[in-house]
Amino acid sequence: MSAEYAVPSSSSLERDAHEASSDHRVAPGEIAIGVVIGRAAEYFDFFVYGIASVLIFPGVFFPFADPLTGTLYAFAIFALAFVARPIGSVLFMEIDRRHGRGVKLTIALFLLGGSTMAISFLPNYNHLGAVAIWLLAAFRIGQGIALGGAWDGLASLLALNAPEKQRGWYAMIPQLGAPVGFILASALFAFFLANLSTEDFLDWGWRYPFFVAFAINVVALFARLRLVATEEFSRMLEMQELEPTPVLEVLRSHGRFVLIGAVVPLASFALFHLVTVFPISWIHLFTKRNAGEFLLVQCAGAFLAAGTIVISGLMADRIGRRTQVGVSAALILMFAVASIIAPIVFGDSELGQTIYVLGGFALLGLSYGQTSGSVTANLGSRYRYTGAALTSDLAWLIGAGFAPLVALSVSSRFGLSWVGVYLLSGAVATLCALGFNRRETARL
Template sequence: MASSNSIPASKEVATNSKLRVLTASLVGTTIEFFDFYIYATAAVIIFPYLFFPASTDPMTATIQSLATFAIAFIARPIGAALFGHLGDRIGRKATLVAALLTMGISTVAIGLLPTYAQIGIAAPLLLALCRLGQGLGLGGEWSGAVLLATENAPEGKRAWYGMFPQLGAPIGFILATGSFLTLGAFMSEAEFMAWGWRIPFISSALLVIVGLWIRLKLHETPAFQKVLDKQKEVNIPFIQVFKKHSRMLVLGTIAAICTFVVFYLTTVFALQWGTQQLGYSREEFLQLQLVATL
């Protein structure tokens, strides 16, 4: 008979394998950035001609198209705050799944949108709405993926684990650029503009399904599980960031702005300038960008 002084068995906490954690964080950001960058390319070479009035001069149409591209950069910090709040309240796993679905649904919807010639002004408005969804999804994904990786990392390995979500950005760009190059090689310009450009957007649904399958098999991170066990969840985590980490928040924001201003000047703006002003073909300039990214 068991002694009354016996110590009850401790609750066993489910853990994630290293491979699953790194794969889930890398695959998720790769999918999200693939979706994000196919829009970036399409905003220069496709959308000005299909989603804006034919009476508009080419430069104005391009500026309008790039304006829809810019919407995501307003949405990204909102998405980071929203999904970050939910992640600190209900857990990393659920919010990462929600962020991936937000991006995936928005991207597939873009591939199914009718053009300006078919529904008029509603076409660019719906395009802008879908781009807003992409921004919200990526804002929640990137920060959440880093938390997933680092909170599952063993002692002394957080920087190493935290590297893998960052690799999703260049890999996503390579896949996005490669998909447009492949399509251009196997179909005529008329076919590409008529329906071929939709393929990367719609096919991203397959990538999202793979990402969801991987992420739904994850357990909650050990760091967040400890918070749950101790019932120390913060009611409004975002306020705590401003109160306790405002200096790091400002410095991190400045660093991110510097990085992405340079990056999108050399990808999105340069693609527009190179193809419309310098006389490069779309395939030539995409190949240059692909080599540069590698």
């Protein structure tokens, strides 16, 4: 490794990781494992917060409001992380440029795990008043800033090392972190719901998933630093394949591609929280179904999503990523139309709820599996690292950040059918973006 790169890599964790990895070249399989571990840790933090926004925060931090209003308040704070995420990307890109990727990742993941863990120690509203709400919002913003900084380029490195005819397969591997993170988070909450009284769960049981997040992020940090500290990763940096680029330069030269790239995955990102976070809120607020039992149904759905993510890689290599993304968006459009009709047909049927969630998770995996490729296909090597981060941030902000808040607000007033209308808009946006940018996205 060059001396220039060794200077900014000053954290003890990075030095340990470098010593552990200096004797061999990193293989694509090792990159894949590191990417999945890192993504799973990030999604664990976010899903723990999302589930708690339904089951915990309305009663703990908003006891002065009715359950529906309290949940809407919690979802509003939930959205703050997606607003803060682009700010985190800009801030940490500068840290990356000045001090190196190892320093950047160390700070970002400690901030992510620390912000999540800090929530576990928060006094409730009855003890601290409005200050508790402000602190909750501050830690949520910390999560968002940290997630922006956690962008490490490993997914791009994996894509650049992929065989030409297996790019779809390698593009789907990082996306497996999402179902893994959801399974861990939902299973933890389901366990405590099943084994604790309501009083104990609201008093201390809910805090445990937040507390363990710090340890999970430390493990993920070492797994990622072990790859970032390798000679091969350093060589990629020197070839300017994964160099951080000034944000304004990226926007001036590739602003159009960043915007279109943010719209391409909207169908998948809109569906993302409509099958993970929103259904829990509806079940918890408007039905008599046990929340812990429903979380286990969603766990089954996450396993199903992991399977369809793998299928998306096989499909993309056979028919092309652009076509695969378009087919997935068309299927989501059909699912959205069915979602408009389903509440009228099924009513409050638990079978209907289960079918909706499992079908939604299956479609989510099929579409989400190739979103990492769809947001970077139009970016040249010089702008790949920074441009992919900004594009992903904007896509999450537009497509998913406010989805639980909008879906619950609209459905509580006008009925569940309007959730289908919301999802329909995301599918139409994806198809329009693919059609508008047909020439540029032909490389997907």
